[in-house]
Amino acid sequence: DAGVIQSPRHEVTEMGQEVTLRCKPISGHNSLFWYRQTMMRGLELLIYFNNNVPIDDSGMPEDRFSAKMPNASFSTLKIQPSEPRDSAVYFCASSLGGQNIQYFGAGTRLSVL
């Protein structure tokens, strides 16, 4: 398996623009997680899905952030409008129930100027 695939790897945008991050989980995994990592706050869970259904979005910072999982093999995290404080590395991870061992993608490094 290719593992969790995220795109793009790097995104540079200007404040106010819409940003869409994409994730393809490992085939067969039924849980998907979006995290944000910064030096100051570490790795923070934003939202997670179980069987394509959002279960907990309490980590989503504000209404500018939204996430969807239209099917078992694809998820998006959208920021609209983006702000400089959204600059961070965004990770997607997937797992298969049970012990909940999470497999992470390589991340998307977002810079909002």
Next chain:
Amino acid sequence: SQKIEQNSEALNIQEGKTATLTCNYTNYSPAYLQWYRQDPGRGPVFLLLIRENEKEKRKERLKVTFDTTLKQSLFHITASQPADSATYLCALRPNNAGNMLTFGGGTRLMVKP
């Protein structure tokens, strides 16, 4: 409030020595605890999981202990090598929290030849 604390200062050790990293938590009753390794520019990679009823777990040169009375986990790397240099994150799944994991801030380990 719930907290997971890892030493934010880097741990520098000499090759061949045993590295010991600490993960302390408060106001959690975790069903299990996980350790991940993260290299620069990459996503975290799962290393070991230890359950609340287990005292110790080993995998090759790695050993994890879990003391639910002290609310602490120790992560040991014996016969350390420069290739072990990375950031190590502990993660907790609180009881009755579905598939969520909360990550500590990580400790950076530097193994010098």
